[in-house]
Amino acid sequence: MTSPVPDVVLNNGVAMPQLGYGVFRVPDEETERAVLAALAAGYRSIDTASLYGNETGVGRALAASGLDRDELFVTTKVWNDDQGYDSALRAFDASSSRLRLDQVDLYLIHWPKPSLDRYVETWRALEKLYAEGRVRAIGVSNFRPDHLRRLLDETQVVPAVNQIELHPDLQQEQLRRFHARHGIVTEAWSPLGQGHAVRHPVVVEVADRHGRTPAQVVLRWHLQLGNVVIPKSTTPSRIRENIAVFDFTLDDVEMEALAELETGTRLGPDPDERDTRGRPGFSSAGGRWVG
Numbered sequence: 001m002t003s004p005v006p007d008v009v010l011n012n013g014v015a016m017p018q019l020g021y022g023v024f025r026v027p028d029e030e031t032e033r034a035v036l037a038a039l040a041a042g043y044r045s046i047d048t049a050s051l052y053g054n055e056t057g058v059g060r061a062l063a064a065s066g067l068d069r070d071e072l073f074v075t076t077k078v079w080n081d082d083q084g085y086d087s088a089l090r091a092f093d094a095s096s097s098r099l100r101l102d103q104v105d106l107y108l109i110h111w112p113k114p115s116l117d118r119y120v121e122t123w124r125a126l127e128k129l130y131a132e133g134r135v136r137a138i139g140v141s142n143f144r145p146d147h148l149r150r151l152l153d154e155t156q157v158v159p160a161v162n163q164i165e166l167h168p169d170l171q172q173e174q175l176r177r178f179h180a181r182h183g184i185v186t187e188a189w190s191p192l193g194q195g196h197a198v199r200h201p202v203v204v205e206v207a208d209r210h211g212r213t214p215a216q217v218v219l220r221w222h223l224q225l226g227n228v229v230i231p232k233s234t235t236p237s238r239i240r241e242n243i244a245v246f247d248f249t250l251d252d253v254e255m256e257a258l259a260e261l262e263t264g265t266r267l268g269p270d271p272d273e274r275d276t277r278g279r280p281g282f283s284s285a286g287g288r289w290v291g
């Protein structure tokens with residue numbers, strides 16, 4: 001099966017599929033089956049993190065898939081506890097060995113955790129991995145403009161990607177504009193609002209009009225905004241549904257109708273709020289589990 005997913009080109013020329021498969025909260029023992037289902041459906045980009053505890057399952061699936069390494073795009077992330085120069089380098093070694101990969105496609109700092117004040121030195125470790133060719137691109141996650149600004153001012157490599165919470169309730173327009181100005185790709189985590197977004201009556205109405213599902217409409221909206229998306233499902237039919245979004249288009253009126261759904265509601269903590277919480281957990285804002 002070839003992949004229907006187009007690429008976006010990162011600021012260093014590396015091509016990244018615009019739609020991938022996220023595995024947050026998939027237990028390691030279920031991950032191989034889930035990732036193999038996604039690869040069979042045509043996904044080629046997998047988003048994991050050391051925090052998720054399932055890099056081993058991802059690695060098993062990649063090895064079992066029979067796909068060539070250069071057809072795959074694998075993202076993982078350095079967790080807060082491993083921030084710092086030497087510790088981030090050690091964390092990368094552990095992640096790449098669990099994934100059974102000599103080279104990872106995209107390595108991200110998972111959260112800025114500003115109170116620790118180590119994200120600049122952590123970034124320098126990622127720059128070293130990049131210079132050595134152990135990663136094809138480096139980026140960040142949950143960074144706000146002030147955090148990005150410090151990297152731009154104090155380090156050499158501009159992040160290729162910022163992976164942030166983004167869905168119809170939280171559209172992150174200002175941050176997306178900042179990214180566009182600096183050549184940083186916006187990657188949306190919880191692109192379906194952890195399932196909430198598919199229940200908006202406006203989304204349901206647009207879906208009915210196109211003979212599509214609400215999830216497909218939300219993903220299509222992201223893609224037309226230029227976002228990279230990494231929807232998660234372990235249900236095979238939904239895995240297939242979520243990638244079947246490249247053969248219809250929302251018109252300007254429909255895009256505008258979804259733009260109006262912004263409420264500013266976060267499912268996860270604000271990056272600075274997370275900072276005080278340390279570990280993943282339930283967000284007071286949405287009562288949702290967030291990684």
Ligand code: NAD
Nearest residue numbers: 022023024189190191192193194195215231232233238291
């Ligand atoms: P999501 O928006 O992808 O929602 C997933 C949920 O939506 C599923 O559990 C299911 O309940 C529902 N769903 C999925 N497909 C559906 C369909 N076709 N129809 C109806 N409902 C459907 O949320 P997520 O899992 O939180 O985020 C996706 C990925 O983003 C994660 O797996 C992870 O890789 C990444 N992520 C990153 C961070 C970070 O801090 N960087 C945080 C959270 C998630």
